[in-house]
Amino acid sequence: MEPRCARRSGLEHVRSLLRGLDRHFFAPASLTELAIVRIIVVGSQLLFFFPSLEVQLRLAAADATTFEPIPALKIMLLPLGGWGIRPDPTLLHAIWLAAIVAGVSAVVGLYTRPGLLVFAAANTTLVAHKYSYQDYHHPEGLMMLALWLLALSPAGAALSVDSLRERIRGSVRFMQFRSRTGADDLSPWARWPLRLMQWLFVLAYLSAGLSKLSNGGLDWFNGYTMSYYFLQDGLRNDIPLALYLHEQVALATMMSIVTVLFELTFALAILVPVLVWPYVLTGTLLHAGIFFTLGAPFFQFIALYTVFIESLRRPLARFRREPVVTEPWTVIYDGLCPLCIRSMVVLDAFDLRRRLRFVDLEREWPAATALAPQITPAEARHAMHVVGPNGTVYRGYFAFRELARVLPGMWPLLPLFHAPFADSLGPGIYSLVAENRGRAVCRAETCSTA
Amino acid sequence: MFIRKLVASLIIAGVLSFQLVALASAKFSTGWYWPFMAYPMYSMPHYRGEVFVQHRIVGVPCAGGEQPREIGHADLGLKRFAYYDQLRRVAGPQSAARQDPSQLDGEVSAAARRELSLLMSHQLAEPYCRAQLWERSAALGEPLPADPPWKLLLEWNPAAHVGAGSST
Numbered sequence A: 001m002e003p004r005c006a007r008r009s010g011l012e013h014v015r016s017l018l019r020g021l022d023r024h025f026f027a028p029a030s031l032t033e034l035a036i037v038r039i040i041v042v043g044s045q046l047l048f049f050f051p052s053l054e055v056q057l058r059l060a061a062a063d064a065t066t067f068e069p070i071p072a073l074k075i076m077l078l079p080l081g082g083w084g085i086r087p088d089p090t091l092l093h094a095i096w097l098a099a100i101v102a103g104v105s106a107v108v109g110l111y112t113r114p115g116l117l118v119f120a121a122a123n124t125t126l127v128a129h130k131y132s133y134q135d136y137h138h139p140e141g142l143m144m145l146a147l148w149l150l151a152l153s154p155a156g157a158a159l160s161v162d163s164l165r166e167r168i169r170g171s172v173r174f175m176q177f178r179s180r181t182g183a184d185d186l187s188p189w190a191r192w193p194l195r196l197m198q199w200l201f202v203l204a205y206l207s208a209g210l211s212k213l214s215n216g217g218l219d220w221f222n223g224y225t226m227s228y229y230f231l232q233d234g235l236r237n238d239i240p241l242a243l244y245l246h247e248q249v250a251l252a253t254m255m256s257i258v259t260v261l262f263e264l265t266f267a268l269a270i271l272v273p274v275l276v277w278p279y280v281l282t283g284t285l286l287h288a289g290i291f292f293t294l295g296a297p298f299f300q301f302i303a304l305y306t307v308f309i310e311s312l313r314r315p316l317a318r319f320r321r322e323p324v325v326t327e328p329w330t331v332i333y334d335g336l337c338p339l340c341i342r343s344m345v346v347l348d349a350f351d352l353r354r355r356l357r358f359v360d361l362e363r364e365w366p367a368a369t370a371l372a373p374q375i376t377p378a379e380a381r382h383a384m385h386v387v388g389p390n391g392t393v394y395r396g397y398f399a400f401r402e403l404a405r406v407l408p409g410m411w412p413l414l415p416l417f418h419a420p421f422a423d424s425l426g427p428g429i430y431s432l433v434a435e436n437r438g439r440a441v442c443r444a445e446t447c448s449t450a
Numbered sequence B: 001m002f003i004r005k006l007v008a009s010l011i012i013a014g015v016l017s018f019q020l021v022a023l024a025s026a027k028f029s030t031g032w033y034w035p036f037m038a039y040p041m042y043s044m045p046h047y048r049g050e051v052f053v054q055h056r057i058v059g060v061p062c063a064g065g066e067q068p069r070e071i072g073h074a075d076l077g078l079k080r081f082a083y084y085d086q087l088r089r090v091a092g093p094q095s096a097a098r099q100d101p102s103q104l105d106g107e108v109s110a111a112a113r114r115e116l117s118l119l120m121s122h123q124l125a126e127p128y129c130r131a132q133l134w135e136r137s138a139a140l141g142e143p144l145p146a147d148p149p150w151k152l153l154l155e156w157n158p159a160a161h162v163g164a165g166s167s168t
Helices: A003-026 A031-047 A053-060 A071-080 A089-108 A112-130 A141-151 A161-174 A192-221 A224-236 A240-245 A249-264 A273-294 A299-319 A338-350 A365-371 A377-382 A396-406 A408-417 A422-436 B002-024 B026-030 B080-094 B106-123 B158-163
Strands: A329-333 A356-360 A385-387 A393-395 B051-061 B069-071 B128-139 B151-156
Touching (some): A071 A112, A141 B002, A192 A249, A224 A273, A329 A338, A396 A422, B051 B080
Parallel strands (some): A329 A356
Antiparallel strands (some): A329 A385, A385 A393, B051 B128
16 A cells, blocks of 8 residues: 555544544433432432541541651641641531532532532542551542532432522523423433443452463462452351351362453443443342451442433333323413523423423413313413323413423422312412512513503 | 653653553552552462451440440541551461461460550550450362351450550
């Protein structure tokens, strides 16, 4: 091949590789799935893996000669007092509390990005502090990286108070409500943090598998290696299951092979998405098994398997029952009323199963009339109306009560709607709000009769 | 869009690079560069006939009538593996474990015993007049009794060792 052709061919390969990488990391992905990962990862760190304040304070009181701050701690504390400082109990307490507040904020999605950043920073500081006393362990590393990556991603763009407020703001600003579509959920920035976490998993497992091969070679699979670890941790931690397994050398041989094969081939979970379930299930069993036999807790890894959410959900769609086609519930609302528009945005957010259809009485009056001919424009402007699939019309407070029954996200409100005297007080409260709400008379493009 | 993609790409490349270096560099196996680290746990091979040895320290308080109690790593302010290592060195030549030559040296064992005695005097609230090192062992490939028995390996007066000096 002539040099020029060879160069062009080489360039084509490079371009092709870059395009492939671009698709791999930046093809549009679901913001909702990213948000689910945010909720599960942050939620699990808050509930199950949160650093113990007691341990932090005990370390802070330990002999100063044992304190050897690792670089991560030095970096995190640099803005708070200088390079290599040792945090005092007051500072640790403040960081611990800030982590809790930030974590809750990040889970519900209120000021999500600052919340995630503070949560990541606080957890990193606390764990790095724990590891600055000549001792370290492995379970938290990937989780900390995941928290930082979520903080840098649009993890708050869905399933969050922030996204709801943003939609309300936009809808009221333009005095126009538009129901969410599937296209609204896709973003080229939703994929890369999850992909990066997936590859970090691959590298972590690869490290484990290659260490076994380089330190032990084929001897690692002799059955006695795993048997020794069962014996060691079974005796140290008083684990009868481990002591039983230590005598099952043939089984230990098989488990050794499965373990290393899993660790060395984990990349297939990314490259061949149909294999993700077997790998995630095997990994879950592996980590659960490591805990119950060797006492080594790697539950963070199990929680982090949610980063494979896209590939995990795809096969489940095949097993999902086809929804019975039903007529939607139609919500007739006043499109010139900012409060009504806000309410529609909230209802739309709760409508995860897309059971609602929204009709703006000002722009779509013919459609509203066709559904509920008995409603007059004045009545429709005075209160929200909901028309059920069977044609039943619900008005005002009762319309909201019916929607609370229909939308699973609103089920926690049902006890309120069925509390004693709710049916007496509810309509009154609704009327009070309806009579005092603001209303724009005209939009820019149309002016309907007020 | 381009700038944002460039920044994201740099983050991806940076994080993956750090983690790849963690795989390759021995420095990362110490945990110093946490959260970027290698994962070499349980990677050393073991063989049939190899003996696993477990130690524990039991202290007998000086106060009359007090029951002997096991002294764990947390009591001495030691990390778990540092505690195991300390007891292994104290056991020295008398241990059933396959030891490296330095551990067969009685002086190393004596020095380790002095260190342990000092730790006990500094870390424990009450004084102990006797310290006992117990050991139990099991060989790979041999049937394991339901509750492998402990054997008393050494017994000494920690206070006497503290008074004799502490340097190794």
